[in-house]
Amino acid sequence: MPEIIEIKNITKEFKVLNRREGLKGSLKDLFSRDYKIVRAVDNVSLSIGQGEIVGYLGPNGAGKSTTIKMMTGVLEPTSGEILVDGNIPYRNRTKNAQNIGVVFGQRSQLWWALPLVESFKILKDIYRIPDENYNGMIELYRSLVDIDPLLHKPVRQMSLGQRTLSDILAAFLHDPKIVFLDEPTIGLDVSMKAKIRTLIHALNKEKKTTVILTTHDMGDVDALCHRIIIIDKGKMLYDNDIEHLKGFFGSYRTLKIRVGEDPEKQAEKIRAELPEFSVSADDEWISVLVDEEKAKVIDVLGQLQKTHNIRDMQLEEISTEEVIKKIYEEGVQ
Amino acid sequence: MKTTMKRKGLIFYLRIYGKILAQDLKSKMSYRADFIISTIGMIFTNIAGFVSFWILFRNFSSINGWGYYEMLFLYGFSLVSLTPVQCFFDNNWSLRQYVYSGDFIKYCFRPINLFFYFQSEVFDIKGLGQLAFGIGTIAYSWANMDLPFDALMLLKLIVFMLTASLIMISLQNAAAATCFWIQNSFYVLDLVFRFKDYAKYPVTIFSPVFRFIFTFVFPIAFIAYYPSLVILRPDEVPILSWLSPVIGVIFFFISYKIWMYGATKYSGTGS
Numbered sequence: 001m002p003e004i005i006e007i008k009n010i011t012k013e014f015k016v017l018n019r020r021e022g023l024k025g026s027l028k029d030l031f032s033r034d035y036k037i038v039r040a041v042d043n044v045s046l047s048i049g050q051g052e053i054v055g056y057l058g059p060n061g062a063g064k065s066t067t068i069k070m071m072t073g074v075l076e077p078t079s080g081e082i083l084v085d086g087n088i089p090y091r092n093r094t095k096n097a098q099n100i101g102v103v104f105g106q107r108s109q110l111w112w113a114l115p116l117v118e119s120f121k122i123l124k125d126i127y128r129i130p131d132e133n134y135n136g137m138i139e140l141y142r143s144l145v146d147i148d149p150l151l152h153k154p155v156r157q158m159s160l161g162q163r164t165l166s167d168i169l170a171a172f173l174h175d176p177k178i179v180f181l182d183e184p185t186i187g188l189d190v191s192m193k194a195k196i197r198t199l200i201h202a203l204n205k206e207k208k209t210t211v212i213l214t215t216h217d218m219g220d221v222d223a224l225c226h227r228i229i230i231i232d233k234g235k236m237l238y239d240n241d242i243e244h245l246k247g248f249f250g251s252y253r254t255l256k257i258r259v260g261e262d263p264e265k266q267a268e269k270i271r272a273e274l275p276e277f278s279v280s281a282d283d284e285w286i287s288v289l290v291d292e293e294k295a296k297v298i299d300v301l302g303q304l305q306k307t308h309n310i311r312d313m314q315l316e317e318i319s320t321e322e323v324i325k326k327i328y329e330e331g332v333q
Numbered sequence: 334m335k336t337t338m339k340r341k342g343l344i345f346y347l348r349i350y351g352k353i354l355a356q357d358l359k360s361k362m363s364y365r366a367d368f369i370i371s372t373i374g375m376i377f378t379n380i381a382g383f384v385s386f387w388i389l390f391r392n393f394s395s396i397n398g399w400g401y402y403e404m405l406f407l408y409g410f411s412l413v414s415l416t417p418v419q420c421f422f423d424n425n426w427s428l429r430q431y432v433y434s435g436d437f438i439k440y441c442f443r444p445i446n447l448f449f450y451f452q453s454e455v456f457d458i459k460g461l462g463q464l465a466f467g468i469g470t471i472a473y474s475w476a477n478m479d480l481p482f483d484a485l486m487l488l489k490l491i492v493f494m495l496t497a498s499l500i501m502i503s504l505q506n507a508a509a510a511t512c513f514w515i516q517n518s519f520y521v522l523d524l525v526f527r528f529k530d531y532a533k534y535p536v537t538i539f540s541p542v543f544r545f546i547f548t549f550v551f552p553i554a555f556i557a558y559y560p561s562l563v564i565l566r567p568d569e570v571p572i573l574s575w576l577s578p579v580i581g582v583i584f585f586f587i588s589y590k591i592w593m594y595g596a597t598k599y600s601g602t603g604s
Contacts, residue, residue: 069438072442073441093441097443107436111454113357114357121352122349125345125348
């Protein structure tokens with residue numbers, strides 16, 4: 001698989017004024033030279049191959065957006081090297097822009113007042129898409145989603161879901177080598193999320209487009225990404241496939257039990273009995289996250305059975321969501 | 334490479350602008366009530382401006398040696414030369430909101446000139462009414478002053494109008510671009526826009542200090558006064574008037590560079 005993005009030891013620092021409190025502080029700030037350096041991205045290296053879908057994850061403020069801005073040529077790294085399809089993005093922003101497509105969450109890049117098809121036609125001119133490629137792309141879209149009702153609707157009148165869908169279609173229109181999707185499913189309902197995931201998957205398959213996806217929705221990751229990269233406080237924590245990631249926490253399993261009335265209160269008791277495990281409860285089930293290196297699930301169940309009347313039980317492997325949550329909270333040991 | 338990179342010339346940009354403009358007008362017309370009300374508003378704004386001018390001259394027969402028709406010409410000239418900034422560069426007024434909210438970043442992902450892409454998004458049709466009023470005013474005062482009319486005069490008129498437009502555009506670009514560095518740049522933009530009201534008076538009526546400011550600091554004297562001298566008083570044209578086309582181009586270039594510098598320094602808010 002040829003590499004399409006090569007990042008070597010990039011660091012991005014911002015100079016931030018140390019702000020003081022109150023009105024007096026604000027006045028002092030006017031003349032202040034008291035800056036601190038904030039390192040938003042710290043010595044990150046990675047390479048991404050043509051056609052991959054990569055989940056780029058991290059808690060808020062981890063440095064995800066900064067990295068993406070550097071890959072799209074909006075920001076210049078403080079140090080290190082980036083090559084996107086052989087170009088240095090910030091040196092040649094417009095040339096790089098020809099090779100990429102970007103969707104930034106809820107910020108539509110389409111012309112607000114224009115019907116979608118007119119936006120497409122302007123994009124066709126901007127990216128100089130030949131007629132046959134353009135028509136081919138529209139045909140492909142038509143086979144994947146029901147675009148005809150959207151084409152003649154002004155973007156302003158669309159629902160959030162339709163707008164996101166349109167933005168994604170617009171980002172793929174010039175058949176870019178890489179598409180950056182920043183939280184594409186944020187705020188959407190379940191069926192729209194599914195539709196968008198299917199669309200991204202199909203476009204990646206059909207066009208071999210590399211997709212870099214940042215999201216907080218593990219449903220997106222499970223549906224689309226083979227590989228994930230996790231970044232926090234500017235540092236790279238993890239770069240490998242999801243199965244491997246689960247291996248880190250493979251010794252964890254979730255034991256769910258149902259114990260009749262008032263699970264919240266029962267969970268409280270269990271928490272006292274099993275202080276070494278995390279216990280949570282919903283309307284029906286009580287979940288115990290068991291670290292099998294400390295105790296076998298079957299033993300925990302046996303112990304609980306002595307004190308509680310267990311009506312039903314389930315055993316779950318740890319979900320991606322929980323793994324990511326644990327990494328955000330504790331890091332990779 | 335999927336598409337061969339050709340140089341993106343004037344034709345390329347004109348085509349795109351034309352397309353955006355045509356679509357934009359079409360969608361504006363479809364909101365009929367909106368369109369009619371803003372047209373009426375525009376007509377009244379122009380009439381009000383004209384009435385205040387007329388009242389002024391009911392009381393004074395001339396200002397510092399400038400007669401009614403000369404002043405009228407100056408007024409019309411400033412209306413016409415302020416049209417391009419109104420029509421084509423109105424998005425500058427929204428720039429600070431885009432920058433503040435972080436939405437400006439959406440302009441950075443297209444393979445075309447950033448400045449062009451940003452300005453192309455808005456065409457303010459209200460400027461066209463101003464243009465019509467301005468041309469009417471110029472024609473009326475021209476006829477009443479018995480000025481000669483030939484191809485050379487027309488050429489001069491057009492060249493100096495374009496010059497004046499360039500100056501105003503440059504001022505507005507530079508003022509709008511301050512938002513890349515300071516939080517509330519509205520006051521800067523507003524200040525520049527208020528200064529333009531002085532453009533319709535001959536700069537000689539001001540004290541030497543303001544004359545200096547309006548010539549070299551906020552060069553609004555170039556919006557109507559210096560260029561109009563070429564038409565109105567060909568015998569007393571200062572060297573600055575003849576230089577104004579060059580100055581206009583230089584100013585525009587500088588303001589464009591400031592704008593683009595600000596835009597590339599821009600890093601966007603996190604998301």
